[in-house]
Amino acid sequence: MITGLKLRKRDEPWKWGALVVFLGALLISLVASGLLLAGQGKDAFEGFRILWEGSFGHVWALEGALLKSIPIFLCSLGVAVTFRMQIWNIGAEGQFALGAIGATWMALSFPDLPIYLLLPLMFFMAFVLGGLWAAIPGALRIKLKVNEIISTLMLNYIAILLLDYLVFGVWKDPTSFGFPMTAEFSPNATIPAFGATKLHWGILVCVLVGVIFWAFMRYTRLGYELKASGQGPRVARYAGMPYGFLVMFVMCVSGGLAGIAGCVETSGVVGRLQPSIMVGYGYTAIVVAWLARLEPLNIAFASFLLAALRVGVENLQLEMQIPAAFGEIMEGMILLSVLAGQFLLAYKLERRTRSE
Secondary structure, three states: OEEEEEEEEOOOOOOOHHHHHHHHHHHHHHHHHHHHHHHOOOOHHHHHHHHHHHHHOOHHHHHHHHHHHHHHHHHHHHHHHHHHOOOOOOOHHHHHHHHHHHHHHHHHHOOOOOHHHHHHHHHHHHHHHHHHHHHHHHHHHHHHOOOHHHHHHHHHHHHHHHHHHHHHOOOOOOOOOOOOOOOOOOHHHOOOEOOOOOOEOHHHHHHHHHHHHHHHHHHOHHHHHHHHHOOOHHHHHHOOOOHHHHHHHHHHHHHHHHHHHHHHHHHHHHOOOOHHHOOOHHHHHHHHHHHOOOOHHHHHHHHHHHHHHHHHHHHHHHHHOOOOOHHHHHHHHHHHHHHHHHHHHHEEEEEEEOOO
């Protein structure tokens, strides 16, 4: 006789579990978003139509989604490297800012260098500054046992304030009518676009970095050690792996990738450094990495999806006059639903009989 439900650990992985959890998370967040719209006196179904059209319904929407997915993909790939080692780097936002600062430094210092020298120099400096910024919490964790979640999060605020200090102060363009921004980059410091579109060559950087990441984790000994070290420092040291070196390595690579994202956004989209580039790509990257289960191809798909969602929400803001925080609420609900759904990948509900 059936008396209720019980939880049982799965003997084998749920074949379509990840996809079901992902779609379920989207559905839950959409339902909750519909309730929020209705709570503001808006037509929820009309809101969903506008959201869809703004995300996928026009060429300009797809172009905008691709543009926004570039920095999200690079930042997400970076945090995925650390998450594989159970190192919780929440500082992609700050590392993104340091990358933008590094690229701007080179663009303003050497505006007349040929493009084939200046752009690689900007990418290099963005990678170095982003990596060094991430190395700080890595060193604090190894030497002083400081929790990297707290230190990376606090460094985000410092990095953003440093960017503000530069664009409000020493790098402020005297012809900007008081607005906080640097002078416009020279054409040699700007990533070229494809024809008459806004889409630039930075997307090829994503493809290249994604392939290198996949091959590195799959075919190299260091990549294997990174995954194995995710079992914990004691396991890594017992197996003879240099755990401290691996922590510093993943933090520097992670910060470097976020730094490159800052360079691409500053050079390819904005064409100068200004506070408006800090729109939370580093935080969205954490959501994407979890949604994609740390796999590069899944990260590319999830980056595009959340970027399209951002473009759709911006359209929703214009059409229905909703608050700007609406998109962040949707992202948060998606992440929360996915994290809760992870439980179902390991356990399943079964009917309990009286004999049990």
